[in-house]
Amino acid sequence: MDRGETRKMLEGHPGNIPEGKKLPQFMAAGAATLIALSGGCSLAWTSPALLILQAKDSWLPVSTEEGSLVGSILALGAIAGALPAGSIAEKFGRKPVLLSLSVPFILSFLLIAFANSVGMLYAARFIAGVATGASCVLAPMYISEIAENSVRGTLGSFFQLLITIGIFIVYCLGIAANYDVLSWVCFAMPIVFLAAFVWMPEAPKYLLSAGKRTEAEKSLSRLRGMDDVSAELSEIQRAVDEEANAKENTSIKDLFSSKTTLKALLICLGIMVFQQLSGVNAVIFYTGDIFKDAGSGLPTAISPVIVGAVQTVATGVAAALVDRAGRRILLLLSSSMMAVCLAALGAYFNIRGPGEEPSEASKSLGWLPLVSLTVFIIVFSLGFGPIPWALTGELFAPNVKGIASGVAVGINWTMAFVVTKIFPTLRTSIGSDYTFWMFALLNVASVTFVLFLVLETKGKSLQQIQKELETSGTAIKCCC
Secondary structure (H helix, E strand, O other), X not given: OOHHHHHHHHOOOHHHOOXXXXXXXXXHHHHHOOHHHHHHHHXXXXXXXXXXXXXXXXXXXXXXXXXXXXXXXXXXXXXHHHHHHHHHHHHHOHHHHHHHOHHHHHHHHHHHHOOOOHHHHHHHHHHHHHHHHHHHHHHHHHHHHHOOHHHHHHHHHHHHHHHHHHHHHHHHHHOOOOHHHHHHXXXXXXXXXXXXXXXXXXXXXXXXXOOOHHHHHHHHHHHHOOOOOHHHHHHHHHHHHHHHHHHHOOOHHHHHHOHHHHHHHHHHHHHHHHHHHOOHHHHHHOHHHHHHHHOOOOOOOHHHHHHHHHHHHHHHHHHHHHHHHOHHHHHHHHHHHHHHHHHHHHHHHHHHOXXXXXXXXXXXXXXXXXXXXXXXXXXXXXXXXXXXXXXXXXXXXXHHHHHHHHHHHHHHHHHHHHHHHHHHHHHHHOOXXXXXHHHHHHHHXXXXXXXXXXXXXXXXXXXXXXXXXXXXXXHHHHHO
16 A cells, blocks of 8 residues: 555544534444443353352352353453454444344343253353454444544443443342342343444444445434534545545555554554453452452452442543543553552562461451452553553554454453463462562553553544554654
8 A cells, every 4th residue: 555545544634524412422322332231241240150050059060160161261252253343344334233243142141041051151151252352343443433533532431331330230130149130131231232222323434435425424414413514524435435445455464564553553452461461350350259368358249349339430430531631641540550559469468478367467457458459440440441442443544443453352352361361370379469469560561551652542533543653753752
C-alpha cells in the first residue's frame, strides 16, 4: 500500500461536523453491551457453582481437577471465538453477528441447567467461552463506529461495566447456593440482550461499506438524533472508499510490515498482556481463598460479593472519567496503585508466615488484606479494567481492525488462562508473599510501558489517532 494513500485514508476533519444528541448513542451502546452481562455471568459462574457441585451431597460430583478444567476451559473457548470474530463481522455486519452470539450463550446455559455429566459442563463452558471471546471483539468494534469522539471513551467503558455487573449478579446468587436458580437467571441474560439490541441500528460505517447508503443515512440520523447528517456521512463514506482502495493493495505481509499497524498492535497487545499480568483474574478467582488464608473470618460466599460490588461501582466511575481525565492518566494511576496494593498484600503474608495459624505479629494486621484487595479492585476498575477494551476499538485502522482486534483479544484470553492456571501453583511453590510481590513488579513494568508507549486518544477522531501513529518517528516519541 502506498504511503501517500495511507495518509489520505487516515486524515479526517472532525471539526467541520456538528455533534448530535448523546442519548441515542448511549442507548445503542448500552444495548450492545448487554451481551457482556452473559459474559460476566459465564466468568463468575464457577465461583458459586463449583461450591455446590463439589459438596458431599452433590448430584453431579466434580473433582478438584475437573473443577479446574470447568473453570479454565472458558478461556480456551474465548480464544477460539475472538480470532475470527472481526473478519466475520466485516463480511456479515456488526449487528447480526452480535445478535447471533445470544445463541451460544443460550445453548451454554441450557446445557448447564440440564447437565448430568462433567462432559456436558465442559461443552457448555467452551461454548460460552466462544461467545464471550467474540463479544470482546465485536461490542467494542460496534461502539467505536457509532460513537462521537466526545463520548467514545465513556461508551467504550460500558463493556467492562456490564461484565462486572454480570459478575456481581452471579456472586449475589451464590449466597443462596441454589444451582437451578443460578442456571436459569444466567439463561435469561442473553434473552435480555436479544430483546434490547434487535431494535438498535447497524453501524453506519458497515452499511456504507456494503453499498447501503440510504440505510446508513437512516442509521446515522437515529444515532445522532437529527435529520441532517450529510457532513458526517460524507466523512465516513470518504474513509470507507479509501479503506476499500487500501484493501485492494494490502496483503497479510503488508499488515505486519506497516509501521502504523505495528505501533497500534504493540500498544494494544501490551495493554492486554499487562491487564492479565496485573493478577486481577487470579485475585478475583481466588478471593475466598485469599480472605480465608488471611483469617478475615468472612463467609466464603460473602467475600466475592464485596469484591463484585466494589468493582461494579468503580467501573461506573471510570466510565464517567475516561473522556475527562484521559486514558493514559487512568492507566498510570491504575497500574501504580495496583503495585502498591499487591506489595502490601505480599508483606502481610510474609509477616503472617506459612502456617495454618497467623503469627502473633500479623494478628493486628487482619484488616490489611481486605483493604489491599478492595483498593486493588477499585484502581483496576478505574483503568486497566475498561480502557484496554476501549483502546482495541480506537487504535487500529479500519482495514486491519477486524483481524488485529481478534488477535489482541485472543492474546488477552491466552494470558488469562495462563495466569489463572499458574496462580495456585505459584502460591504453593514460592509462597503467597513472593507471588504477590511478583505481580507487584509486573505492575511496575506496566507503568513504564504506559508512560513511554501508550498513545492518548481522548477527544481524537479515529482518523486523527491513525495519523498520529503514522507520522511519528518512533513509537516512544508518538506516545509521549
